Amino acid sequence: MRADRLVSLVLLLRQRGRLSAATLARELEVSTRTVLRDMEALSAAGVPVYAERGRNGGFALLPGFRTELTGLNHDEALALLVAGSRRGAQVFGLGSALASAMLKVVDALPESHRDTAAGVAERLLIDPETDLLSRRVVADEVPDTVVSEVRRAVLAGHRLRIRYAAVGRPPRWRTVDPIGLVTVRDQGYLLATRSGADRTYRLSRVLAAEELDEPAQRPDRVDLDRAWQEHSTRFRTGGDQVAVLVRVDPARREDLAGTALAVLAEAADADGRLRMEVTFQDPRHAEWALWQLATDAEALAPQWLRSSLRDRAAAIAARYGVSDDNRRVPAVPACLDRGHARD
Incomplete structure (x- = not known):
């Protein structure tokens, strides 16, 4: 240290x-x-x-003093500097180590390249904390003691005891065989097996962790990208997901697909609208996703979803149809309609 x-x-x-x-x-x-x-x-x-x-x-x-760090060309160092600006290092508890590594990378460059590399942060921004709508990206917060213990077990190939708080269940201890760590949109996940079955654990729900001395039961090599895809597929097709039949404006097709877990079927109607069968994580997720699309989409089935959206729209219309002193509120002028309100 x-x-x-x-x-x-x-x-x-x-x-x-x-x-x-x-x-x-x-x-x-x-x-x-x-x-x-x-x-x-x-x-x-x-x-x-x-x-x-x-x-x-x-x-x-003293002027002229220089440390010697070799083995990196300019492009390799630049790639590391760009990668180092990503917040994945924070998710895995490697923020301070990354900062130290970046100092070494910059110092390793020839004098002619050092100023260019040092200015990378001013010209390239990777994964900012807010998007164009000023919505803040909220990263998972995981205690350093927890993520360090998990990381050590993953890299050493040792079994791991974790106290895990699954959604809607009380926390409890379990022993797992860790396979790898994945970060997706600032959320960290542990891929592991438990009693031979594949499991995915969100790091922010790991309340405590303990690396064990015994070796993990896992293959010597792993294709982590493929393993993540397989875990994601099982997540999308299992549990309490609901299937919804939707008619949607083609211009909003990607918005619908982006919020759904999976697109099961898709065809074009005679009027040009798309008829899509999609799945959502649960009823609340389905109602939220369709509500975002307003009149650009219509849920055809199941009936409970149509009724829920109708009741919600009726409640909103009743709320805004009458002012506080019970007088009718005039209609919105055409110039302020959504189609004219922005470029």
């Missing part, structure tokens, strides 16, 4: 120049006292670090 911190300290000084002890402590998440001790250790090891007194003082390296 201390050796990694000393390397990170040198790289910070190499890339940013003079830094105060307080700034270094904040970057390395240690105390200023620890930074001062580390500076003494670097000096004793022959690293040309020196201190400057005064209000604008701090620690710096």
Whole structure:
């Protein structure tokens, strides 16, 4: 741990120049006292670090000092820098390790490429925290102690005990054989087997984890992408999913398909509308998805869904049809109709 911190300290000084002890402590998440001790250790090891007194003082390296990190060409380092901006590292508890690795990558580049690589973050933005509608992307929060234990078991090939809180059930302990970790839209998942059966566990629902000494019962090699696809298929076709027959405007076809679990059948009607059979996770999911499409889609079956959407629309119409003082509210002018309200 201390050796990694000393390397990170040198790289910070190499890339940013003079830094105060307080700034270094904040970057390395240690105390200023620890930074001062580390500076003494670097000096004793022959690293040309020196201190400057005064209000604008701090620690710096003698000009020309350079660490040697080889084996990366410019394009490889650039690819790592772009990949490093993704938030998957945070999901798997590797945020601090990634930050340290990025310092090493930048320092490994030739002088002619370093400025270009350092400016990558200003020109390329991967997976921002909000979309174009300013909707915030909410990532799963998993305690570091939990995700670290899970990650160690996955990489070491050891069995794992987890205290898991399944939806609608009390938490309980179970022992699993971990296969791999997957992150999808800032949500982390553990693929594993339990008593020989495939299982998928959401990391945010793992309340505690313990790596065991015994080896996991799993194949030596795994195609994680294929395994995830198989788990996803079983999820979409099992459980309490509901099938819905829908007529939809072709322009909204992708919106419907994007919210459904699966498209089972699809055909065009004589009037050009699409007739699609799709599945949703449960009745609430089906009602929510069809409501988003408003009059661009019509649920043909099952009848309970048609009735639910009708009752919901009637309630909304009743709410907005009369003002608070029981006077009728005038109709919306045509110029403010949805088709004219935006470009």
